[in-house]
Amino acid sequence: MNKDESLDCKGLMCPMPIVKLAKKMKEMQVGKVLELVADDPGSKEDVPAWCSRTGNELAEMRQEGKAFYFYIRKKAA
Amino acid sequence: MAEAKKVVIVVSEGTFDKAMMSLMIGNTAASMGMEVHIFHTFFGLSLLKKGANPKAPGMYRLFTGMFKKRMLAVGVEAYEAQKKMALELGVNMYACSTTMSIMHVKEEELDKGVKLLGAAAFLDIAADSDMQYFIG
Numbered sequence: 001m002n003k004d005e006s007l008d009c010k011g012l013m014c015p016m017p018i019v020k021l022a023k024k025m026k027e028m029q030v031g032k033v034l035e036l037v038a039d040d041p042g043s044k045e046d047v048p049a050w051c052s053r054t055g056n057e058l059a060e061m062r063q064e065g066k067a068f069y070f071y072i073r074k075k076a077a
Numbered sequence: 078m079a080e081a082k083k084v085v086i087v088v089s090e091g092t093f094d095k096a097m098m099s100l101m102i103g104n105t106a107a108s109m110g111m112e113v114h115i116f117h118t119f120f121g122l123s124l125l126k127k128g129a130n131p132k133a134p135g136m137y138r139l140f141t142g143m144f145k146k147r148m149l150a151v152g153v154e155a156y157e158a159q160k161k162m163a164l165e166l167g168v169n170m171y172a173c174s175t176t177m178s179i180m181h182v183k184e185e186e187l188d189k190g191v192k193l194l195g196a197a198a199f200l201d202i203a204a205d206s207d208m209q210y211f212i213g
C-alpha cells in the first residue's frame with residue numbers, strides 16, 4: 001500500500017503508539033496515508049479503535065511476525 | 078466523527094501505580110480527541126507538585142526504580158514526563174482546594190497549568206460527562 005509518511009513504534013507499549021500516532025496525524029494533511037508499525041499486542045485492537053473514534057480511515061492492516069502494519073488515511077482535520 | 082466525549086477522572090492516591098494509571102488513561106483519551114478532566118484530591122494532590130516523583134505502594138516502594146526502568150524500556154516515560162505530556166495535550170488537571178488547605182500545599186508549589194477547584198465546580202464538569210473513573 002502507498003504511504004506518505006511512516007511511524008515506527010516497535011518496542012513501545014500502550015499508550016505510547018496511540019499518543020505518537022495522534023501527534024503524527026495532527027501534522028499531516030487530509031488524504032495522506034501514514035504507515036504505523038507497532039509490536040504491542042494491544043495495538044491490534046487499539047489502532048482500529050483510535051481510527052473509528054477519531055474519524056480516520058484504517059485502509060489496510062497486516063501482521064508480519066510480531067509486528068502489525070497499519071495504513072491510516074487522514075480523513076478528519 | 079461523533080461529538081467529543083468527555084472523560085472525568087478522580088485520583089485520591091499519590092502512589093506510582095495510581096499516578097501512571099490516571100495519565101495513561103488521560104493521555105490516551107486526549108489522543109483520541111476526547112476532553113479530559115482529572116481531579117486530584119487527598120493523597121492524589123501530591124502528584125501535582127512540581128517535580129513529583131511517586132513511589133510504588135507499600136513494600137513495593139523499594140522496587141519503584143525497577144518499575145520505572147521497565148516502563149521506560151517500553152517507551153513509557155516517568156510520571157513527570159507523562160504529566161508534562163498531559164498538559165501539552167490539553168488535559169485539564171485540577172487540584173482540590175480543600176485538600177490544599179488540609180495538606181498545607183501552596184499554589185506556587187504546583188505545576189503551571191494546574192487549576193484549583195472545589196467540589197461544586199468539579200461536579201458541574203462531571204454532570205455532563207460521558208465517562209467517569211475513580212482511581213484510589
